[in-house]
Every structure is written in C-alpha cells, then in structure tokens.
Amino acid sequence: MIDEQLVQLLTPEGERVAHAQYVSTLSGEEVFAMYRDMVITRRICNEGTSMQRQGQLALWAPVQGQEAAQIGAGRALGPQDFVFPTYREHGIAWCRGIPPRDWFRVFRAVSTGGWDPQKYRYSVPTVVLGNQALHAVGYAMGVQRDGSEEAVMACFGDGASSQGDVLESFVWAASFNAPVVFFCQNNQWGISSPSSLQSKIPLYHRAQGFGFPGIRVDGNDVLAVYEVTKRALENARVGGGPTMVEAFTYRMGAHTTSDDPTRYRVDAEVEVWKHRDPVERVKALLAREYRVKNVTFDEVAAEADALALELRDDVLAMGRPDPMTMFDNAYAAPHPLVDEGRSEMIALGVSGGPH
Amino acid sequence: MIDEQLVQLLTPEGERVAHAQYVSTLSGEEVFAMYRDMVITRRICNEGTSMQRQGQLALWAPVQGQEAAQIGAGRALGPQDFVFPTYREHGIAWCRGIPPRDWFRVFRAVSTGGWDPQKYRYSVPTVVLGNQALHAVGYAMGVQRDGSEEAVMACFGDGASSQGDVLESFVWAASFNAPVVFFCQNNQWGISSPSSLQSKIPLYHRAQGFGFPGIRVDGNDVLAVYEVTKRALENARVGGGPTMVEAFTYRMGAHTTSDDPTRYRVDAEVEVWKHRDPVERVKALLAREYRVKNVTFDEVAAEADALALELRDDVLAMGRPDPMTMFDNAYAAPHPLVDEGRSEMIALGVSGGPH
Amino acid sequence: MATTTMTMAKALNEGLRRAMDKNKKVLLMGEDIGKLGGVFRITDGLQKDFGEDRVIDAPLAESAIVGTAVGLAIRGYRTVVEIQFDGFVYPAFDQIVSQVAKLHKRSDGVYTMGLVIRIPFQGGIGAIEHHSESPEAYFAQTAGLRVVSCSTPNDAYWMIQQAIEHDDPIIFCEPKSRYWEKGEVDLENSPRGLFDAVVRREGADVTLIGYGASVKTMLRAAETASGEGVSIEVVDARSIAPLDLDVMAASLEKTGRLVVVQEAPHTASVGSEIVAELSERCFYSLRAPGLRVSGYHVPYPPSRIEDEYRPSVDRILDAVDRVMGFES
Amino acid sequence: MATTTMTMAKALNEGLRRAMDKNKKVLLMGEDIGKLGGVFRITDGLQKDFGEDRVIDAPLAESAIVGTAVGLAIRGYRTVVEIQFDGFVYPAFDQIVSQVAKLHKRSDGVYTMGLVIRIPFQGGIGAIEHHSESPEAYFAQTAGLRVVSCSTPNDAYWMIQQAIEHDDPIIFCEPKSRYWEKGEVDLENSPRGLFDAVVRREGADVTLIGYGASVKTMLRAAETASGEGVSIEVVDARSIAPLDLDVMAASLEKTGRLVVVQEAPHTASVGSEIVAELSERCFYSLRAPGLRVSGYHVPYPPSRIEDEYRPSVDRILDAVDRVMGFES
C-alpha cells in the first residue's frame, strides 16, 4: 500500500532517514514547536469527542492520526497564503491562529462558519465534498491577476478526490498554471469507503495525468510533510504552478462521532497504524536527538490539558443563538422576504427584535 | 503537437509504416469498404451543411476531417457492443447501420432523438457535454452483471474532457474495471477553445493518472484507429478493463453551421491538416497497393452522391411533427399534467387529437 | 391482516429487501450503503444478503452515481440510488434534469428510466449544514420526474416498492427526522396508490396540506387547535409531483380554508403550486386566501435554531388563526 | 437625453464594457467569450480591449466556471460568468446552490458574493435540445440568490451594470430570442432600480405578468385584445426573485384579473409564486382565479413545434377569455 516513492524523513521509530530530494531544515526548537502543535491538536480533538458524547456538540470530526499531516502543512504555509479547508482541518486551523473555540461553533451547531476567513486567510469550512478545490483555484487566479507572491492551499480527502469539482480544479489549475497546492490527506477512508474504491493506483499519480506534479509524502511524518508542502508552496508563489501533495496518513478514529467504524474495518489495520503514530515518532526524535526530558513533555501535555479545559468552558458558554440571527447576512443588501421573515418572527414573539 | 507515442500505420502520403505493437489486419476489400464509408460520410456531411444553408436544417455539425477516426472506431465495434455518442458521430452512426435520414431528425429539429437506440446498440445523441460518459460506464456495469462479453464505447471530444462527468467516469471505470472504451476525438477545437486550454499535455496521459491505459492514435489514419480501437474493445470484453483512445484528428470545418471559425483560427492551420486528409491517404493506398482504378473511385463518389440525394429527399419530406407528439413519451405512465396539456391543445384546435 | 410494528427506517429496509427479492434487476447504489448499511442504516444487511454486485458501494461522486444508474437503466436494470443527505444531491442535478428526466422522451419511449433516487430530506435532526434541506421543488418543477414522500412506516414500506416498480424516474423523499419513529406496517396489502394523497385527520374548518415530516407537525397542530374549538383536516400530499389535487380540492370544498406546510422556502415552491392550483379549482369555496407556512427565505440556519426555521405547531396555528380570522 | 438605438446584444455588450471601464475588478469568464465573442457575440471585442486576464476563455466545465468565480469573489473580484445556454447551467447547480447562495451567510458577511451569472434563456430560436430552457424557478426557490431578466435593450444596458454593482449574487436571465431586436438605449440615466417591476402597457380589464421574451408576446396579445374590446395591462416583472409585488398588486387592484405568462412548466414555478402571492394580497379584488400560461409539463420539444409549447398570443388570449368570462 505504501508507495516506493513516498517521501519520508523520519521513520515510525523516530529515526531520521535520508531522501534524495528533501532534507529537513527544521531546528530543534521548530520540531519541538510542531510537537507541541500536534499534542495540542490531539488533545483538543479528544475534547471534541468527549464533549459530543456528553451531548454538548452536534457532531465532532476527529483528526487523530492526521496531526503530522495537518501541522506539517499548516506550518509550511506563509502568512500571505490562503487556505480552503474541509471540515476536518483542525490542525491547520490551529496553525493559522484561529482560536479553537471558533472551530467548534459549527460542531456545536451555533454557526455555519465561525471565524473571519479573511483575517486568518483560512476559509470557512466546506462540507460539500470538493467544492472548495475550485474556490482555491479561482482565488489563485485572483492572486495571479494581482501579481502577488502568494500560494493557495486546497484541502481535500481521498474520498473527495472522486468528485467532479476536484477533478475539474485539476484541469483549471493546470490550464491557468494557478499558484495552488492541492493538499490531499489520504487517510485511507471516506467514511466506510476504502481509498482503493476511489483509485486503484496511488492517488498522487492523478496529478501527473493532468500535467502537473503529484507527490506522496508520509503523512505521519511531520518533517517530511513540512518540507514537501513548503517546497510546493514556494514553487507556486513564484509561478511554478500547481502541485498535488498526497499526505499518506490514517484516520485513527471514527469518521465522525456519528460513525461506527467497527462495521467496516478491522482492528488489525488500526493496530498497524498505531505503530506509525505521528506524535510518538517526533517525541522519540526529540528525546533522543535533542534530549528533551519527560518533564518537558509533561509540560506540553499539561498545557494541552489546560487549553482543552479552557476550550470546554468556552464551548459550554456558547448559548443558543438568537433565532433572529438567521436573517443576518442571508443577503448583503435588503431583501423583502428576509424583512418579512424578521417581522413574522417578531410578531410570533420568538425574538425581541433585529439582531 | 503530435506526440512521439502516436500510433500510425499509414502516413499522410498513404504509405504503410510499421509500428511496434500494432499491425494492420485489414484485407484490401476491408480497406476499400472503409474508404467507401468515409466518402459517404463526408458526402452526407456536406449535404447536411448545404441543406442547413438552404434553411432546411436548424443546424448541422460537420464531421469533415474526422472520417477516419469515426469509421475506424465504428468498424472496430462488434455488433454486440454499445455506443454512447455525442452530436457529431455521424460516421459511427453510419457504421451502426442507422439510416442517415434518422441522424438528421435532430438537426431538422423534428425530434430530440431519431432512431431506436436498442436496435442499433447506439444511444441517442447527448448534447450536454460529458453526460454520456457516465451512461457508458453504468451500461458497462450492467454488462458485467450480465456476465456478457460486450464492450461499451463512450464518445467525447477534447473539450468535453474537462467536464466533471467525463472525469468521474474515469474514476468509476477504473474502480469497477468496467468494459468501456473512452473514444476521445481530439479534433483540436471545442468551438473556439484550442485543446491546449483543456490540457497542456497530451490528453491520453490523463487515463494513466486514473489507473488505466491511454493511447494516442493518428485519428486521420483509419487503419491505425481501427486496430487500436479493436484491441481496446477486445480487451474490455474479456475483463481487461477500460482504455482511453485519443484519436488525434482535426475538425476541418466549422464547429457547427452557426459557427465562424475565422474569428479564432488561422487558415495556415487548416492548410497543414489538409495535407493529412483522412480520405486521401486511404485512396492513395488503395490506388497504389491494391490498384484500385479511378473509375472505381468515381463509382463510390457516384454512390455517395446518390445517397445524398436520396437523403435530401427524405429530409425535405420530414414535415413538421404534430404538436401533440410533444406529449408522447414525456412519461412512461399516465400523468395528469400531460393529459391536461393534451386537452388544452385539443381545445385550442392546434391538433386534431392524441397522436 | 399481517401487521407488524417497525420504524420507518426498518420499513424502508424491508421494502427494499422485498423489491430485490422479487426482481433480480433491482440494484442499490450509493455511498456507504454496503457494510455500513448507509449512514441511516436503511440498507442494513442488504449487501450481505444480495452481494456486492447488487448493493454497490459507490465512489464519492453523486453525478456519477446517478449517471451510471442511467446507464444501468438503459441496460435494463432498476437502480435505487441513495443520496446520503439532501444537500448532496446537487452535484447530480445535471444528470437528473438533463438525462433522467428526458431520456424516455428522447429515446421515443425506448429507454425506461426506471430508477428511484432516495433522498433523506428536511431538517429536525440537529445536523450541521447541508444535512437538512428540502430540495423537492426543484424536482417538482422538472418535467419528466415524479416526486413522492412518505410520512409513516407503512407508506414507506409500500411506497418504496411501488416506486421501484414504476416505470418513470422517481425522486423519493424520506423525512429523516421520522426514520426512528415506529408505526404499524401491513405486510400484505398496500394502502393506496403511489400518487394518492390521503386525509390523515378529518376536520371542518381548515385544511392543512403538507408531506413528509410536516405531517406529524400538522397533526399536532390539529390536536392543539381542536382544544381551542377549531376543527382541522390534515392532508398528507404523499405525491409531491404530480399533486393529487382531487383529494385536496375535496377537502377545501368542505373547509374553505387552506394552509400549506413545508420546510422549503416559499418562493416557487410546492406550497406555491398547491395554493395556485387550489385558488383556481376552489375559487368560490375559498373563504380566505391560501397561506403557506414555509422555511424562511434564508440559508438553512445552524441547527440550534432550526426549530424556529422549520414550520412549528405555533407557526401553523398562527396561520390557522389568520385564515380563520380573515372574514372578520 | 442621449439615447441611441441598438440591439439587446449590443446593449449588453456596451453595459459590460462600461462596467469593466469603471471597475478594474470586474472580470468576464465563460466558454468561447474571447476571440469568438461568445456564441451570441455578447462579449464581442471585449477580450481584445481588456485583455485575456479580464476576459477569460474558460475550459469547458460549468461547475468550474462558477466555482472559480466564487474563489475570485473571495479574492475581491467581480466576475460576470457567461453560461453558453440555459441547458448547460445544471453542471454548475451545486456550486450555485451550495456555495454562491450561501457563502455570504456562512462567512458571517465577510465574503461578498458579487458575481453575476448570465444565462441566455427561454426558447424561440429554433435550436436543438437544451438550448431553450427556462431554469429561473430553480434559482428563485433558492434563498441567497436573486434572479432578474431584461426585456428591452435599455433594460439590458442598465440592468447588467446594476447587477454587477450589486453585492448579492445575481442570476441574469437574457431572453435570447430578443437579442437581435432593437430599441432605444438611454446612455445617461438608468430607468429604474434593478428589482422594480414596470407596467409596460396600461389597461383596465386584465393584468398580464411575465418577463423576458414573454413581455413582447404579452404586448402583442394586449394589442390583439384591444381590438376585441378587452383592455389589458402588461407588467414586466424584471425581477423574478424577489418579485416586485407592490407594482403587481397595484395593477391587480385595478383590473381584478390575472394571467401570468412564462415558458417554464407551471409546477412550482415563478408563475405559481406570483399567483399564490397575489391571491393572498388581492383576495377581495380578484374577480377570477389567477391563471398561468406556461410551457407544458413535458421536456422542451423539438423546436419545429416549439411555438405550440411556448405561450403564444393565442394561448394567452384564451386565458384572458377565461378570466374575463369567469363571473358569467
């Protein structure tokens, strides 16, 4: 299943490994910072799952297993770049500096967005599989017209790679040489569909058929994801055109808290991937190569716990929105039917008045 | 522009050329028969253009320049195979035995179909670019379920290759190993869009990225198209899965009679392709290798003329349909709104009654 | 009468099973419908029993799901397509409108577009965006399609079988919020034709018309109103297109007052159609204008406030008050 | 007043040119819109003058055309998308319904979805299939969108500019059969707001409401009727969603009789909406039920018989007779 061509810089055991084209440029501090990002992402994700179990969230989409892919890509992004995520990119959102509570608004079902996408240069979540890939290419065409050195990242999964919109976005990116990086997290599953249902051959080959490079990176190796994505982004910024990065990783948990993966996959598979855990291998590297002590790891864990607790408080404090807010921003300009709805709601006594 | 990998068995000058993987298996009679097919297709096509100019057709989509692609593919098909065409596959329709007058119904705007698609195993024309590629794959999935040795052909152009439906059909064909041959006529143009707008690299590479073979054949060489398509169909029938055949050809005429190609392409390009004329090179071969005499060629031309005249008579005899027919087959089962429409039309005196 | 109690989800599952037993040409196709049994478990166990060739786990692309079902229909198969959620049917819209709806006509009747597109629709389950939409008007507007919706387990059991047997393509709208509610299912006799509306509760003052999840809400409204002395007749449209206007008009001739309930926004909706048609048919009988209680004209809101978006008992009763008070 | 005579096609072309002159962020995108100038030549000469970066020849994929226009909107551009023909907008339906209509809301107002989707619509040009459709009801039903249609060169010139300046996404329906008809265009003053209906002809007995190509047909019907002593008022809706109901209701208060004309099939149509709304607003003034003259509920027929499918003067007058004769 794992391709010969896979770019890996750190083995599951946390040992560095040489690659002909990529070398890790990260300092010990930077690796440690990424380790911290990953631990926090995982901790917050677990908090999401438990809050959902407690009835505090409508849904949660766990990211466990994909932390290296997301933190590697998230840290590779420059502040000038713009990201078009799906519903599962919590690690990238973290790297963009979006307060975790904001990612939770959608899952608490109090919002369909949650943050200012222009401020963080990180778009609102796209739930309809693949739609965002075209937005990314269009945005990138805008970047070209502005003559600006920015790159755009389009996130999608192995499942979404079958959608016409993703495939058309490949045609367009190639045709316009758009500064876009297609960041595909192949986590082996799309709900119950194995990635082999979407493609019999490694997914990254697909890009080549459209005329731009595709590359498969060990998605559980944060060093490799960082370098591969960074180079792709740099290349895009200077007019080198699109790249597809396939981060080969694994969804350790359920698709969402509504899902029951025991119906479609065997434990043995999960076990295999546990040995490739993205967090553990960085920890091993830090301990061995940089002599990071257990107490330091414990501090990170404690920090993550504290953040999770703070987050929990924030989320629980999110009350039911005023129903009247449903009329806000439905349109940019006044609209008679929106006004009619507002008036009706006031008349029904559902809300005190315009929000 | 022409790829190194192009399969060619007959040069533009009509000389045979060797190919590592393909050899022509056609007898002199068979080549002559295809020559005849091509001459007739061209003649009928020209009749279409002139009937449109005389106001007898709503539109005509010329096939000139693509006769070898269509006759080669059409003759490669077995009687058991099923074809999903676009609006321009007149040569393939001819090979399927569909009376030419029937292809003209759509262009005379008296029908949206025109023949019995099950009888000829040749579907009704699809105008919405790309839709038919999915039908072909679905039909092929049915063939698989029936355990039958049949192949399915999906026709589309270089322009349509950008549509999500065509690209999704590649995903599906690969995933289900469907017995389908994607027959793409790259005639260099999609109305005014050069094929380079759809892909910067040769189109047939695209198939490989989806995990099945793509092959480019000289679409103006009927011998090569025949062999390449035949092998792909045979392979599909016995469970070998999909193939994309890119017939590299040229639309000599306008996109349709509504089009004005002088706005977007230069004469010099057309001139280059005139030297690659698909009919002339077979004629040269027949004359040299099989000693076919001018008188025989003249007979074919005369036969084509006669057919065209007969066709013209048939087309001109196609009256305006009874408006009442619009209600026929809108639904398979009775429908109140259809009945209401019928009654209204009768009441208005538009038609004498149910058709 | 062999009746048994089951949920609507189970009734659909049993209906599909029976249709597959009866006719080998019946296939199911959709995302995650095999081992997982679909996200709502409607196809639970069917792949195990009928095999992967008849219960097809589809790659994730709706246009392809419907487009290949069209090809299968041309080959003589009858495919029941599952769209995972209402909001994900739009990628298939082109195939539905340009092909599914038109190929019978285009082939002069040679192709039978006997396919059923199952869509769990409407809101009420506290989901995230795109999981609570009501796209029925788009399909009702489209000539060549038929649109139906079940509101009880018994209807679900029979309507899915009738839809599969029917030769026209059918958009089958399932009120997902009612999947887990139980009801009696008569396994022997179908209650009525696929395109028949039915009076679910008799009443004299106001006619409420709706379908899917709205039927239960209307019945609750009727119950409340009866406490206040207003007698409400509740019509379950069942067939959204074509509408069974005879049943509706008969009710209106009696009550003279009409309120239509739907979750979709009201512009160019099925509710508009019902009001327009009945305004014409019952012009002299109408004692008040026909009103619509619909989703508001805004994108479906975050589900924490969906109860204020969807027609509630309160909003229905408010409309009932308005039609009752109209003449005064 | 600087007026000049031109075709609707030319008026659109001039309107686009002026909008592009005014605002550098305005882009055009579509199939064959560059060198060819579009199949209807609406963008003729614009690529030559504004360059390939601003007049973008698109690869052949409508979902991508709209989807990338969304991305461009997020980046701050205003893209006017050309859909080559009505029947080819459906591949983009998902992007339009799930993204274009909802992203302003989803981003809490941060994203401005200032894009215009131009669709040559309705029939009457003797075309082959998929070139004569009336998809406006699909968009009218969708919250988050606005839908307008021009019926004269002057409106075309101004409405396209107003649509481009407007901050909401607009589906801009152009009656292709009227592209080559000439009219006066006032290059200085816009006649009215983008969402205003207008009375095109005053009358006392019956109100005809329609839009796009139907406006001229309605005017011809009114002319004929006046010869028979029936005085018809013709309202050009212009804005299909939202509807300018005030202008319509004012007309109906006067005439008491309503006929809506549209080429789309009548189920869940814009016509249904107009009838439903006006039945409510003008309940006591209506002397007959509001009638709709629509395309029949069948796939658009081969164009040799399209005149019998599309609302003709005869069919309109038949409906006029019916509303006139209703009380007797």
Ligand SMILES: Cc1ncc(C[n+]2csc(CCOP(=O)(O)OP(=O)(O)O)c2C)c(N)n1
């Ligand atoms: C168009 C569309 N169809 C179906 C769905 C339902 N759905 C949500 S997530 C999912 C699986 C996606 O798999 P993948 O792209 O691999 O992403 P992952 O969930 O693994 O991150 C599906 C089918 C959807 N969101 N959008």
Ligand SMILES: Cc1ncc(C[n+]2csc(CCOP(=O)(O)OP(=O)(O)O)c2C)c(N)n1
């Ligand atoms: C979905 C869709 N969009 C646009 C069109 C209009 N159109 C008809 S033919 C054509 C060009 C097609 O080019 P290609 O696929 O290369 O086929 P060719 O005409 O060259 O045979 C276009 C854009 C269409 N028919 N369908």
Ligand SMILES: [Mg+2]
């Ligand atoms: Mg996945």
Ligand SMILES: [Mg+2]
């Ligand atoms: Mg072409």
